[in-house]
Amino acid sequence: MEAVILEEKTAAGITIVNGKEYVTNADGGLTPLALVKAEDFLEDQMVRKIIGFAKPLSAELARFKAHTRADIAEFDRNLEAKYGLVKRGRAGAGNQKYRTIDGLMSVETRVNKLIEFGPQLQVAKGLIDECLNEWTEDGRAEIRGLVTRAFNVDQAGKISKDAVFELFKIESDDPRWMNAMEAINAAVRVIGSKEYLHFSFRESHDVDAPWIRISLNIADA
Incomplete structure (x- = not known):
């Protein structure tokens, strides 16, 4: 049986076995480098x-x-x-803001509550659907749009709390609507909090000098 000799990699991702170059494929096996397309290797x-x-x-x-x-x-x-x-x-x-004596630099901490909705939210949706099905057509399209956005789920299966809370701006004396709003309030559950750090500076003492955010998010850099 021929001995298998593993040598040091000549480049990242390359393994030399018995003098031949291989790359590890997605299945964990070895593929001869000669069989790999140039653009794939690049x-x-x-x-x-x-x-x-x-x-x-x-x-x-x-x-x-x-x-x-x-x-x-x-x-x-x-x-x-x-x-x-x-x-x-x-x-x-809680939320705090710290500044330099010259007022040109600021570090801010913000604490946001993490919330989720309990089963009461589906009860609220049922009541809202009843209202929409029976109310007149006047203005219903706009309200239905707000309701659709409120109960849509994103790719992670989550509902936008901001969209749900937009429903409280709709005024109605229909008892079912008022009960739905009460159910939404009851559905809110605080499951924790998350602290965010914000860094900013301004380049002059001019009252109109804008605060410039120091972004540590690569998407915003």
Whole structure:
């Protein structure tokens, strides 16, 4: 039996076996490099290069986020201690804005509640459907559009809470509609919260000088 000799890769994603170059395919097996289309190999190398930069950058952002939260938490603790406030911990923290003395730099924390809807939402939808089916045609098309958007689900199977809350802007003295709004209120469940960090600066003390957001989101950069 011929011995299998594995050698070091000459390029990312390439394995040399008994002097021949192979690439690992999607099934985990080895495909001779000679059988791989040139454009497929170039795509492979491009992706490996990009991911090679993206992984350490992601790790650096995670470290920055952790350090930022730690710095803010320490500042808050010192401030609370100075004025004798019983320690709240980060659970007690809310929206805060921190600025430099010159007023040109700002760090802001925002805490958004994470909510989901309980089964009462489907009860509300049934009541709303009854209303739409019996109300006159006048203005119903616009209302039906709002209702459709409210109960549409996205690719993740989730309903837009903002679209649902838009229904409260519709005024009606129909008892079923009012019951539907009550059911929506009852359906709201707070399942947690998420903290967001925002960084911004402005380049002058002019009252009209705009605040420029420092984006750490690659989609916004």
